[in-house]
Amino acid sequence: MGETGSSRWQRKKDARPSEILDAALTLFVEKGYLATKMEDIARAAGVTKGTPYLYFQNKEEIFKAVVRETIVARVHAMSAQLAQLHGIGSSELLFLALEDWWTHIGSTRAAGLCKLMAAEATNFPDLTRFYYDEAILPARQLLGHIIQRGMDSGEFRPVHLDYAIDALTAPMMMTMILSHSFALVPGCCDTLKDNPLEFLKTSLRLTLQGMHQPAPQDART
Amino acid sequence: MGETGSSRWQRKKDARPSEILDAALTLFVEKGYLATKMEDIARAAGVTKGTPYLYFQNKEEIFKAVVRETIVARVHAMSAQLAQLHGIGSSELLFLALEDWWTHIGSTRAAGLCKLMAAEATNFPDLTRFYYDEAILPARQLLGHIIQRGMDSGEFRPVHLDYAIDALTAPMMMTMILSHSFALVPGCCDTLKDNPLEFLKTSLRLTLQGMHQPAPQDART
DNA sequence: CGCCAATTGCTGAACTGTGATTTATTAATT
DNA sequence: AATTAATAAATCACAGTTCAGCAATTGGCG
Secondary structure, X not given: OOOOXXXXXXXXXXXXXXXXXXXXXXXXXXXXXXXXXXXXXXXXXXXXXXXXXXXXXXXXXHHHHHHHHHHHHHHHHHHHHHHXXXXXXXXXXXXXXXXXXXXXXXXXXXXHHHHHHHHHHHHOHHHHHHHHHHHHHHHHHHHHHHHHHHHXXXXXXXXXXXXXXXXXXXXXXHHHHHHOOHHHOOOOOHXXXXXXXXXXXXHHHHHHHHXXXXXXXXXXX | OOOOOOOOOOOOOOOHHHHHHHHHXXXXXXXXXXXXXXXXXXXXXXXXXXXXXXXXXXXXXXXXXXXXHHHHHHHHHHHHHXXXXXXXXXXXXXXXXXXXXXXXXXXXXXXXXXXXXXXHHHHOHXXXXXXXXXXXXXXXXXXXHXXXXXXXXXXXXXXXXXXHXXXXXXXXHHHHHHHOOHHHOOOOOHHHHHOHHHHHHHHHHHHHHHHEOOOOXXXXX
């Protein structure tokens, strides 16, 4: 089962796809979509140029598969999980969602994919539409449900759903983007590098203050 | 002085550089650095492939020139301007800075350059270092001065300077990035599209609450 | 068990298109 | 007519994709 030093290569029909996707994920995150070369993916997966084309139609399909395996699958898992929790306040639920997101997306390579999409969205409308439909929309619906639940129960004051989602979402996007761009430059963006999760919790706490029932003087957000 | 329909082209030694830079700015913002082709820049400037090379060494130098003409020049202008204002509270000064920034950067094509840098920083370390030295650092120093001033006068409680700068800066970066990526996809990120400046002012107000002297129970930010 | 032939996963060279840069040539200007 | 801005063709390198051939595996047969 170990590596046979003798043979020049091995046949691994079953393992190849996931190996290729794993290599692709790492490279997409590191270099972006356009700058990632098919041959780099192949080499990182331990195969040669042609092999990825035996398992995927082209570069675009590889990217979609990567997004499905990471972001999309995770959003579905979170939806299923959070749907089961009853008897918990919506604020608490949002904190749980934040921590879950941080564990499975924010602090992982998947976050790099989100940054990639923000970076290259305008150049690849097809991919962007795919990502919007499969990742962004479900994620927003998940958050929307929680917020709606809080408004129905009287825990939250009435707010515009999309605005609230944006407000809750912005710090997360910010963190993902900075940690995969300037934060890689020494000496830049030290707050977020030090303890991103603390930063995110503080932001969430702040935003929730504005959403809770005993409304402050300023009604906006 | 107008367009002569007869001749196939005109000689415009003086006007070319700025025409080329203007075209380059638009294209860099629209497509990003890597995806912008030299020939696209040339055509958009009304010349052919070779012409830009008569005025600039290469693509990288064109990009640097664009950044200098927009971001760098504007940061210097803001520094000079704000240094002259006395007898104004530091909070007010920050609001003025925000509005000035919004007028001259946030709402202009220059914002697209900031998004571009966040998007492609890791692929072009030379450009990133340039941008960091010429744009980010001076901008952070500008903000740092204002905050320090507020702490010295007792208007702000003592805060970690870099943390405070990050906190003030994050919503601006967020706005620039979103408005040049997903916001271009119909139906996405409607908050920021509706009225970004209002969103930014609200964020600033919020952050300043945490910085003002009568400290709240939670000391973080 | 061990050898051989069919199967097929994989390779690597070839094809094709693209894009940054150079340069010989053309023509607007003086 | 001289100057030189600008063109347009050529160069060179790279990267997505294809494909003819090679070799690791497999399964049957002795």
